[in-house]
Amino acid sequence: MNGPDPPYAGGSGRFSCPGRDMPARVGTHPTNRSPPRSFGLRLLATLPLGLILFGLWLVLSPKWDPFHLTLGALTACVVALLSERLIVQPPPIAEPDGRTLLWMPWHRFALYVPWLAVRVVVASLQVTYLLLHPRLPVSPRVLRIRARYPHTLARLTLANSITLTPGTVTLDVDGDEFLVHALTESAGHDLERSTMPDRVAWLYGVTGP
Amino acid sequence: MNVVAGVMLVLGFGFILSGVIGILRLPDFYCRLHAMGTCDTLGVALMIGGLAVSEGFTLISLKMLLVLVFVSLANPTATHALGRAAVRAGLTPWTRTRGEDGQ
Incomplete structure (x- = not known):
């Protein structure tokens, strides 16, 4: 955490996963640096x-x-x-x-955390069903999520929320792009349709993805 | 109160057990990350919650809730670190169509 640029920012494409038919990469978010304050x-x-x-x-x-x-x-x-x-x-x-x-709107955490907790419980039950199912019906896939935020903490919150929800794990973050591993096709679809990125934007009072 | 605490402890134990079974059964590293995530998020939350309920509202149960907060922050970070290391090392995710070796 000692600089604004992670070593892989700037489109070098280092997290390409070999042999997978993933969607093409798009541009990364420019890093902002404001002047130092008193x-x-x-x-x-x-x-x-x-x-x-x-x-x-x-x-x-x-x-x-x-x-x-x-x-x-x-x-x-x-x-x-x-x-x-x-x-x-x-x-x-x-x-x-x-x-x-x-100075951010901290009170919004009081609404975001229960929403996330419900999502975690529902997804936990789904994953537990998968794990105990005799045929183990998993169909893992890798997908990319795009979410544009003005600061790192929002990206961190989205990445952590995705990982905290069972069935989806954030593998890498590069600028606006989140590389996500989903345990099943439906878990991936759920995440793609999810309102989670918008809720994170609302949580920090920033413009959404 | 003791009944509620007992139910929460047993449920938490059940989730952790299913997570361990998942680690043994799932086909590759990335999938096993999911199993770990399940037992750590809901299982540990239920167990700590159950202990806090059986303790009542004291300073000790407040400390347990703090542990819960830190676990739910640190666990996804650690899972992400493991997953990212695997991506960086070039480990190919297993898929059902490609077969067991992932190639």
Whole structure:
């Protein structure tokens, strides 16, 4: 995560799977890099991260006396400041207009996560049926999904959501393209017709694929 | 409460067992990734959920839910890393029409 360009970006086609009749590749998404922001703004954006880390400390440490609380607050501050450049600075996972992701619509997760959980349960039951079926009726295929997002975190969310849903695994991401392995033809069709890419776009309040 | 927790634990165990059976039965590496994904997502979620229910709402059950969150973030990442490594190494996916050797 130390640069905007993954080594395979730019259409070198390194993830071509030998011998498969896959759809042709299309263009990749241009990488955006916004100008660096002031120290004060970065500090302000680090504050929520520190609060989250301190909350984590409170849950994990059962000793809530002044000494351990101070220790936790100091640790949270240090970790937040050290990891600030991973989260707040533009290149890796921030939006191109310079807003940090800590200001994104977090409340939408409350709707996205249950939707994804239902999808995971339904797909789990389907895959379990396949695995226990005497004839093992799997028909694996590889497919490409296109989804255009302005930042990496949305791509990461879509790739992780696809993998989390049983029956589909994201094998590689190259710009806008997601290389997906599906356990059955119908799992692949379901994903191609799925509203998941649009929901991820809505989750981050960005323009969709 | 104990009944709910027991049912969740048994269901979780069932999903993990079916995942293990899937790993043994499926034809190639990529398909086995799916079997692993199943047992890790729903099976582990049900087992941790069952343990949290039997524990009641305490700091310990909150920690278990945190484990659940981290597993559901780390598991797809690890699955993806394995799958991508296989693609990079040039492993051809098995298909029903091409036969057992994938060629």
